[in-house]
Amino acid sequence: MNIENGAHRPGKWRFRFVYAIALVLFLVAGGRLFYLTVVDKEFLQNQGERRAVRSESIPATRGMILDRRGEPLAVSTPTWTLIANPKALWKMEQDPQQGETPSQEIKRLADAMGVGQAWLQDRFTNNKNRSFMYLKRQVAPHEADRIMAANVVGVSKTREYKRFYPAGEVAAQVVGFTNIDDKGQEGIELAYDKALQGNPGKRTFLKDLNGNVLRSIGQDEPERPGQNIDLSIDLRLQYLAYRELKAAVTEHRATSASAVILDVRTGEILAMVNQPSYNPNDRSALEYDELRNRAVIDLFEPGSTMKPFTVAAALMSGQYNTESTINTAPGYLRIGRFTIRDEGNYGKINLETLLVKSSNIGASKIAFSLPQDAIWNIDYELGIGSPVGIGFPGEATGNLPSHPKWHPSEIATLSYGYGLSVSTLQLAQAYMTLANGGYRVPVSIFKQDGKPVGKQVIPRNVARDVAKMMEAVVQRxxxxxxxxxxxxxxxxxxxxxxxxxxxxxxxxxNAMFAGFAPASNPRLAMVVMINDPKGRQYYGGEVAAPVFSRVMEGALTILNISPDLPDGLREVRLDTKKAPYRVAQGN
Incomplete structure (x- = not known):
């Protein structure tokens, strides 16, 4: 019994000893915790704020937009953005060891930035409880270095990119622009923003109160640059077309204008210009009306530029050939209360003369003789009333009216280009198809590597005969x-x-000219549309045709397309053989 009691006492003593040690350790730890969280709280907070782990996004370089020859249309240049931590700056008031006051720091910063101290003081005061504030964005490196040299508490810099547009106003509506956050707002920049953006990287680091990086922590994730985009635009032709269009708008005091040049064989847009335009590098005085890519967005009635397609419908019907005549006497045609007029009484004319004289009566009589939907069908096959589909923001569809039962006046007006609406690009697409032997290929704003697959919508021999008639329009x-x-x-x-x-x-x-050259072997199609010329001249042949001539001549020379008339204008002779018109397969 005594032995058992003696053995029990040493075990109880050891238990009490361990318990006492644990209690002492607990009291020490609790006391230290109380001291740190209550007595020395401010010191620890300051130290924590002075050394903090930060994660920062590394901006990715936005992809370039290039013309077909690799000339830059939009590039990104590296810049610095200055940021501030107002909360850290105002904490200086609570630290008696600081040599300067927040107001003194702000004054030094204002002097370095070249801004008013009162304005900057208000900004810091209004954001007193915030830890982030932009000071100045997209600053040139030398300017950022000068401001950072002021060594102001809480001020740091971060890398950003600024977009620059070398072609300026010449390609503004095509290329578009980005906002200060490098997001696409207009044009190609908006339509293909996701591809151009790329993927930002990420880095983690330890930073002090003044924004200085102490050391990197962990593995950085590298950024991936955005994709470059190669447009079909040829900047040489773009400059040429823009210059001539702007001069015509000024000369004729027009409200606006647009022009498009297409590669007949590939469907590529080689130039697309608009007036008025704007400078995407300086948008301080930008007006909303200047943003519109009128060649794609604005609609108008094409008028007599549609008559070649009415003639094509006549030849395709089998009821007409190149020698068929139409009686347009006495120079007017009444349809109920509606009267159609020509410039004069042309009497009996053939299809070529119909185009040369631009006879509304001749076009109307052709339309009356054909099935009601004959002209509508050919217009539709040429892309009238349908989006061209280049992926451009705000692209207009146009209007090609369709009626269950056509009124004679509707049939007539459609034949000479009234009662429907097109964009400059849509009309250029239709003329490109005619120039390409009736073979319609997709229009593209991007550079094409191979020959596109299209569709034969007008028989090749019909397209050839109509093109010869259109040569006569230019000749005489x-x-x-x-x-x-x-x-x-x-x-x-x-x-x-x-x-x-x-x-x-x-x-x-509205004054227009649509055509292609060289007519013997078409390579380029072009449409010029000038809206509301206010001078003494307002006809398409007076206002738009000279622009076509100057731009097309320069374009053919630039692209080294050989002349086909070494001895002057060739005499156009139509093939009078009455061969049947058939749709050819392929191109």
């Missing part, structure tokens, strides 16, 4: 101002009354 008709020395040109003028709030305005016009 209203399109004479579109002639180019050494080259044959096929084209058609158009002059239409503008639509106002109360119907057609009989003293306001």
């Amino acid at each position: 008709g209203s399109g004479r101002a579109a002639q180019i020395p050494g080259y044959s040109v096929a084209g058609k003028t158009g002059t239409v009354h503008r639509v106002g709030s109360k119907g057609y305005e009989y003293d306001q016009y």
